[in-house]
Amino acid sequence: xxxxxxxPRHKITKRGQNVTFRCDPISEHNRLYWYRQTLGQGPEFxxxxxxxxxxxxxxxxxxxxxxERPKGSFSTLEIQRTEQGDSAMYLCASSFGVxxxxxxxxxxxxxL
Amino acid sequence: QKEVEQNSGPLSVPEGAIxxxxxxxxxxxxxxxxxxxxxxxxxxxLIMSIYSNGDKEDGRFTAQLNKASxxxxxxxxxxxxxxxxxxxxxxxxxxxxxxxxxxxxxTRLTVKP
Numbered sequence: 209x210x211x212x213x214x215x216p217r218h219k220i221t222k223r224g225q226n227v228t229f230r231c232d233p234i235s236e237h238n239r240l241y242w243y244r245q246t247l248g249q250g251p252e253f254x255x256x257x258x259x260x261x262x263x264x265x266x267x268x269x270x271x272x273x274x275x276e277r278p279k280g281s282f283s284t285l286e287i288q289r290t291e292q293g294d295s296a297m298y299l300c301a302s303s304f305g306v307x308x309x310x311x312x313x314x315x316x317x318x319x320l
Numbered sequence: 321q322k323e324v325e326q327n328s329g330p331l332s333v334p335e336g337a338i339x340x341x342x343x344x345x346x347x348x349x350x351x352x353x354x355x356x357x358x359x360x361x362x363x364x365x366l367i368m369s370i371y372s373n374g375d376k377e378d379g380r381f382t383a384q385l386n387k388a389s390x391x392x393x394x395x396x397x398x399x400x401x402x403x404x405x406x407x408x409x410x411x412x413x414x415x416x417x418x419x420x421x422x423x424x425x426x427t428r429l430t431v432k433p
Contacts, residue, residue, distance in 0.1 A: 241421075248328070248425065248426075249425050249426075250324070250408050250410075250423030250424050250425050250426055251364065251408075251423045252423075253420075253421060253422070297363075299363055299364070306352075306412070308354065308366055308369055309354075309366075309421065310366065311356075311363040311364050311365065312363060313362070313363050314362075314363045
């Protein structure tokens, strides 16, 4: 499968715990995006990378959220001290430049 | 005013009919427009992209763009039950070097056999 992959697909955690998600983009894509989606809403932009550089962060991305893309390939999104309001689907997408974004299957997070 | 607005639906059409999905956006500087389909519990998948005014057809799907009216639509001809999903309109507001993609909340479409 040469599409965008995400791991894990599901995560249940207790409030206050830290969680980390991984995204592997389509191999030739230089841009990687993170979105969050809650029930009944469209994806909300969180942050994006061009190669290893994080070029933009939404104000939705609080200090508890951090994302990295150390070698310009896969990316990780970490949420520290999770809160119940963090429960959502976390989507990763990739693109080549400003071309179309292709989404991964998402990681569904439930914070108890 | 939301940046990208869609009727939440549900929109229900009989099998074989034309489904018409609408989207308006607020930023006149928007440059590229996308329709994604999202099945329940799944991630969005791209159906169509459109960049210039007019119609763009791909199989049973036609995207229409009117920048003066800040309006994008998606027509699905010969609707099938498998088309039942939420359709997300996405608008990229930014210049070529930036990412500024905004999504609508989606319209839920049900195609009844």
